[in-house]
Amino acid sequence: MSESSQWITFLLIGLGTFALRLSFIEFYGALRIPPLLRRALAYVPASVLAALVVPAVMIQDKHAGVDWTNPQIPAAILAGLVAWRTRSTLLTLAVGMGTLWVLRSWGL
Structure with missing residues (x-):
């Protein structure tokens, strides 16, 4: 080509x-969008975000799975809890990235 x-x-x-x-x-x-479809469309942003984040967190060295030595998994879980409790995007990013940096600096 x-x-x-x-x-x-x-x-x-x-x-x-x-x-x-x-x-x-x-x-x-x-x-005219039916009410059922309108309600379903409200979940599209969350599902797209999950489709982008979960593979990036779970796949390490071309293998998918829950491996607790992967520092991205505990950092993502902690960031998810912060997002759920505070609804603050900036705080979620800071906690998630801070946790990831700390875990990586410890050699995990």
Whole structure:
């Protein structure tokens, strides 16, 4: 594949993604969304966040699983508890990253 065809592919994929996202924003008020679907859409941000965070935390050295020697797991659990109790994004990030740095500096 030549360099110009790669750039054209990237551009078309980007435009397609933009068009899909814009269509939801543009037509959201004009379309009648059933109440059941509207309630289900409220859970999309949390599920997307979980889909991004869980693999990043659980997969270490190309192997997925609960390995307590992986310092990301206790740091993520502690950050989740802080987020649940305080609802503070900044405090959650500080506690999670601080815990991860401390565990890594201890050699875990």
